[in-house]
Amino acid sequence: MLHKRFKFRNIILLLLLLIPFMSNAQDLTGKEIIEKVYYRDDGDDRRGKLTMILVNSRGDKRVREIKQFDKDFGATEKKIMFFTAPADIRETSFLNWSYDDPAKDDDQWIYLPALGKVKRISSDSKDDYFMGSDFTYDDLGDRHPDEDTHKLLRTETLEGEECYVVESLPKEEGYMYSKTETWVIKDKWIGLQKKFYDEDGDYLKTLKVKEYKDYDGILVITHSQMHNAQKDHKTIMKYKDIELNAGIGSNYFTERMMSRGL
Amino acid sequence: MMMNTRNLFIILILTTVSMAGFGQTPEIHGYLRNYTGALTGQNGDFSIVQNTLDLDIEKSTLDIAFKANPYIYQYAHKDELDYGLREAYIDLYTDNMDIRLGKQQIIWGKADGVFITDVVSPKDLREFLLPDFDEIRMGITAAKLDYYIGNNTFELVWAPVFVPTHYPEENSIWFPQEYPDNFRFDYSQKDVTAGLENSEIFFKYSRLSQTLDIELMAGYMWDDDPAVHTRRYINQQTTQPDSAVVTPKHHRLSLVGGSFSGEVEGVVLRSEAAYYMGKKFATNDMSIQDGIVDNDYLHYLVGADFIIGGANVSLQFIQEAIMDYKDPLVQDEFSNTMTFLVNDDYFNNRLTLELFAYIGLDNEDALIRPKATYEIHSGLNLIAGANLFTGTEGRFGQYNENDMAYFKLRYDF
Numbered sequence: 001m002l003h004k005r006f007k008f009r010n011i012i013l014l015l016l017l018l019i020p021f022m023s024n025a026q027d028l029t030g031k032e033i034i035e036k037v038y039y040r041d042d043g044d045d046r047r048g049k050l051t052m053i054l055v056n057s058r059g060d061k062r063v064r065e066i067k068q069f070d071k072d073f074g075a076t077e078k079k080i081m082f083f084t085a086p087a088d089i090r091e092t093s094f095l096n097w098s099y100d101d102p103a104k105d106d107d108q109w110i111y112l113p114a115l116g117k118v119k120r121i122s123s124d125s126k127d128d129y130f131m132g133s134d135f136t137y138d139d140l141g142d143r144h145p146d147e148d149t150h151k152l153l154r155t156e157t158l159e160g161e162e163c164y165v166v167e168s169l170p171k172e173e174g175y176m177y178s179k180t181e182t183w184v185i186k187d188k189w190i191g192l193q194k195k196f197y198d199e200d201g202d203y204l205k206t207l208k209v210k211e212y213k214d215y216d217g218i219l220v221i222t223h224s225q226m227h228n229a230q231k232d233h234k235t236i237m238k239y240k241d242i243e244l245n246a247g248i249g250s251n252y253f254t255e256r257m258m259s260r261g262l
Numbered sequence: 263m264m265m266n267t268r269n270l271f272i273i274l275i276l277t278t279v280s281m282a283g284f285g286q287t288p289e290i291h292g293y294l295r296n297y298t299g300a301l302t303g304q305n306g307d308f309s310i311v312q313n314t315l316d317l318d319i320e321k322s323t324l325d326i327a328f329k330a331n332p333y334i335y336q337y338a339h340k341d342e343l344d345y346g347l348r349e350a351y352i353d354l355y356t357d358n359m360d361i362r363l364g365k366q367q368i369i370w371g372k373a374d375g376v377f378i379t380d381v382v383s384p385k386d387l388r389e390f391l392l393p394d395f396d397e398i399r400m401g402i403t404a405a406k407l408d409y410y411i412g413n414n415t416f417e418l419v420w421a422p423v424f425v426p427t428h429y430p431e432e433n434s435i436w437f438p439q440e441y442p443d444n445f446r447f448d449y450s451q452k453d454v455t456a457g458l459e460n461s462e463i464f465f466k467y468s469r470l471s472q473t474l475d476i477e478l479m480a481g482y483m484w485d486d487d488p489a490v491h492t493r494r495y496i497n498q499q500t501t502q503p504d505s506a507v508v509t510p511k512h513h514r515l516s517l518v519g520g521s522f523s524g525e526v527e528g529v530v531l532r533s534e535a536a537y538y539m540g541k542k543f544a545t546n547d548m549s550i551q552d553g554i555v556d557n558d559y560l561h562y563l564v565g566a567d568f569i570i571g572g573a574n575v576s577l578q579f580i581q582e583a584i585m586d587y588k589d590p591l592v593q594d595e596f597s598n599t600m601t602f603l604v605n606d607d608y609f610n611n612r613l614t615l616e617l618f619a620y621i622g623l624d625n626e627d628a629l630i631r632p633k634a635t636y637e638i639h640s641g642l643n644l645i646a647g648a649n650l651f652t653g654t655e656g657r658f659g660q661y662n663e664n665d666m667a668y669f670k671l672r673y674d675f
Contacts, residue, residue, distance in 0.1 A: 054610055062612075062640050086640035087291055087674035097472065105525070107472055114396050116369035120475055124528035124569045132611025233610055255470050256360070256410055260353075261322065 030150030030166040034182070036189040038145050043218050043244035045071035050081075050239055052133050057232040062086075064131050067262065071248050075100040077142070078253035082261055083131075093258045102144040111258040118255045127176040133235040134205060134226040136176065147171060153181070158193060162186045174199070190219050204230055215244050288328075291675060292317035299668030301435075302648075309435065309666055310389070311338035316348075327353040331401075349401045360408045365401040368419060370466060370479060372521040372532045375601055375618065376580055378561050379479050379519040379536050382419055382464050384486045386428045390436045390661065391620075391629070392649055400425060413471060419464040424454045426512055427486040439660045444505040445492075451511045454484055474524040479536075485515040489542035491552035503548070513542050528568060532578075535562035546590040558585035565601075573606035598623040599657075612637045620658060627653025627662075645670040 028036075050066040063085060070079035076099055083092040091113040098106045105123040112119070126138040148168035155164055163183040170177065178201045183193040190212055198204040211223035220242055227234040252262065295314040301307045313336045320329040329351060335344040351364030368382040375395070377385065383399045391398065404421040430436035432447070454460050462483040469476050488510035494503035519536035538559040545555050565578035578601040587595040600623060605616035614635040621628045633647035649666045653659025 056610070062637070088293075088641050088643060088672070090291060090674070105528070107525070109470065109475075114394060115374075116367060116396065116399070117371070118470070118475075119372070120523045120525065120530050120532075122525060122528050122530050122567060122569055125574075128569070128572060129610065132607070134610075231610075251410070254410070254413055255415060255468065256408070260327075260355075260360070 028152065028164070030152040030164075030168070031145055033152060033164050033166050033184050033189075034145045034148075034150050034168065037182075037184055037191055038142060040189045041218055042220070043215075045069070045246060045248040046220075046242070046244055047246055047248060048239050048242040050237065052131065052135075053236040053238075054132055054134075055234050055236065062132070064089075064133070069248055069252050069262065071250070071253065073250070080253050080257060080262075089131075091261060093261070095253060095255075095258055096141070097253070098141055100144065102146045106141070109255070109258065116259075118258050133237075134228045134231075134233055135235060135237070138176070139207070139226070148180075155186070156183075158183050161188075161192055163192055177204070188219060190221070198230070202230070204228065213242075215242060218244055220244070288319050288321040290317060290319050293672055293674045295670055295672040297668065297670045299666050301664060302667050303663050303665045308338070309664070310668070312336070322353075325355050327355070329353075347401070348396075358410050360406075360410075362404075362406040362408075365403050366406065367396070367399050367401050368404065368406065368464075369399065370477065372475075372477070372523050372534050373563050373565070373580075374576060374578065374603065375620070376563060376578065376599075378534045378563060378580075379477065379521055381481060381483065381486065381517070381536070382421070384425045384427045388428050388430050388434065388436065390430070392666075400428070413469055415466075415468045417464075417466040417468070419462075419466075421462040421464075422458070423456045424460055424462060424484045424512070426452070426454075426484070426488065435664055436661070441508065446505070446507050448507050448509045451491075451509055452488055454512050460484070474522055476520065476522045478518075478520040480516075480518045482514075482516050484512045485541065486512075488512050489554050490544050491554055492544060493552060494548060509552075515539070515541060530567040532565040532567070533563065535560065543584060544592040546592060555588075555591070557587070557591075559583070560585065573604050576603040577601070594624065596624075622653065622656040622658055625653055625656025625659055627651070627656035627659030629658040629661075641674045643670075643672050643674075645672065 047069045050068050052064040052066070054062040054064070064083065065085035067082040067084060068079065070077060076097055079096045079098070081094045083089045093111040095109045096106055106126070108121050108123055108125070109118050110121050111117070126141070127136050129135065130137050130140055148170050151167045153165045153167050155162065157163065163185055166182050166184060168180045168182065176199060177196050178199055179197040181195045182191045184190070185192050190209070192209050194207040196204045196206070205226055205228040207224060207226045209221050209224045212219050212221045220239065222239045222242070224237050225234060226237070251257065293314070293316050295316070297310060297312045297314065299308065299310040301309045314333065316331070316333045318329065318331055321327065329349060330347060331349040332347050333345060337344070347365060349364070349366050351362050351366045354361045369380055370382060371379040373380065375391070383402055385398050386393070386400050387398070402421050402425050403423055404419050407418045409416045430438075462481070464479065464481040464483065466477060466479040489512075491509040491511050492506050493509070494506045496502065497504040515538055517536050517538045519534070521532070521534035523530055523532040525531070538561070540556045541559040542554050543557055545553050547553070560583045561580075563578050563580040565576065567574065567576045569575070580599045580601070582597040584591065584593065584595050600621040602619045602621065603617070605614060607614045616633045616635070617631070618633070619628055619630045628651070630650040630652065631647060633645060636644045638644055646669045648668070649664070651658050651661045651664055654662060
């Protein structure tokens with residue numbers, strides 16, 4: 001009896017202790033949730049191999065393979081990609097420097113082996129589709145939370161995970177998406193699903209995370225799929241041979257490596 | 263044919279054996295291509311029916327790499343194969359330095375489709391500017407040293423043997439229509455003897471940065487384009503010149519140059535310039551020996567790249583200016599050209615449409631090059647296009663009989 005009373009008292013105490021945290025969670029704003037996603041620990045540097053499978057409405061498949069390295073340099077993130085397949089784009093590389101300052105555009109360069117030189121390209125290409133996939137360049141980058149106005153719509157369970165559903169409206173006029181809705185897994189701060197609406201407000205496409213893995217406490221999305229409903233075209237993206245905090249040298253993100261390869 | 267084929271196999275075997283010496287299996291990539299083109303203005307005569315095998319044989323480790331790029335062109339109208347090594351070099355890597363030794367293509371500058379500071383590798387212009395640029399640019403045997411400090415690169419190139427631009431032969435449809443019939447060519451002085459004193463040296467500094475990418479360069483070289491020494495013969499009866507002997511000859515040349523590119527509000531602005539000291543120009547002044555004078559010469563461009571409605575657009579204005587110009591030089595004091603490029607892709611990159619044009623502003627001539635590329639399968643592309651010449655004179659108008667439609671089927675592996 002004493003034992004039961006002790007347990008009951010402990011439960012009450014525990015609930016009392018949890019109340020502040022629960023209310024904090026309930027009180028989180030849409031912006032705070034997206035900031036938690038944006039600032040979630042993803043290591044100081046990352047390397048891996050990306051496979052994109054492009055599938056059209058008839059089920060025809062095309063495959064693109066990329067070696068990718070990225071590293072944080074304070075308020076700057078540098079990323080370099082080497083295209084390894086198909087053979088006609090082999091040795092093409094892409095270098096991107098992005099900045100925490102949302103007012104500052106990315107710097108981007110491409111190395112095309114047929115031209116044999118590194119060429120600066122316009123950061124206006126962020127709404128271009130990446131290598132024929134259903135991901136735009138902007139979809140693949142980290143969009144700063146300050147670029148949108150965020151609103152927590154509701155919480156709901158998706159794929160067995162408790163999620164916040166956050167609506168984000170762009171501050172920039174004429175942005176390629178009029179609205180996005182993101183399902184963010186509670187406490188993991190990972191976007192499990194994202195719906196995109198085009199400039200006219202019509203539903204455009206959905207990104208679904210099929211798999212994420214824990215690398216020493218850091219969650220990494222390893223399998224996702226973007227389905228463009230308007231074109232009935234989808235892109236399956238798989239990320240493998242992942243290494244985090246591998247000590248990637250700063251010289252990886254240079255003109256030298258773009259033309260030489262890694 | 264037999265001899266050629268045997269030589270070809272010897273080259274391939276030697277290449278493979280030399281690579282096996284590294285104790286590791288090299289990677290082999292490349293492409294097979296059929297290229298069929300017809301002259302639309304000349305009863306549909308084929309201007310080219312070419313089959314190409316182009317191989318990249320390479321291996322790379324952390325501190326050493328090599329690459330050989332043998333190629334074979336087979337033409338439907340020729341028994342003999344055209345083959346060679348476009349590149350064959352060894353790389354040595356250290357923390358801050360790369361050294362490349364061997365035959366290599368060296369490409370400088372920010373220009374598209376125009377050669378301004380891009381003067382290290384000579385050009386193969388036997389089919390004018392129509393082949394792909396990696397086929398126009400010839401490899402040269404050189405030692406190239408790159409030293410890196412952060413995003414700064416210092417590059418030094420020493421080319422022991424001068425290789426000139428390859429021009430079309432006199433019976434080619436691409437032979438320039440610059441000379442009257444009574445001009446005779448003497449090619450006895452066109453070669454530069456290979457030797458230490460005739461080697462070329464180039465230097466470049468380049469930097470990528472957040473706001474601006476820059477290149478500065480200098481070269482002590484041979485002019486890839488020969489000066490045309492012209493000796494005119496006077497008709498004793500009319501006292502007017504009635505024939506001439508043209509002797510192409512290469513001369514030493516010094517140049518400095520540079521380029522930059524940077525982005526402003528989504529527009530990439532580019533500029534590139536080269537200043538040549540003492541370039542040789544042909545003159546019609548008959549009192550001047552061989553009809554050749556020295557003038558400084560400026561070649562530059564300004565350009566912009568931007569995106570409109572998802573399409574990539576690029577514009578360039580190019581000017582060639584002869585300093586201290588005095589009549590009667592054969593070449594105009596200023597030559598002005600523009601280029602225009604637009605390309606866009608459709609059906610998730612399966613179809614790419616492109617239009618590229620050179621526009622001669624002085625002679626109202628142009629070369630217009632529409633092209634469509636369709637990805638049939640990963641690595642297999644069908645390319646259809648045309649080369650349309652407009653105008654009647656000038657760099658492009660002189661070829662107005664050479665309009666051409668073509669298709670290429672290319673498989674990369």
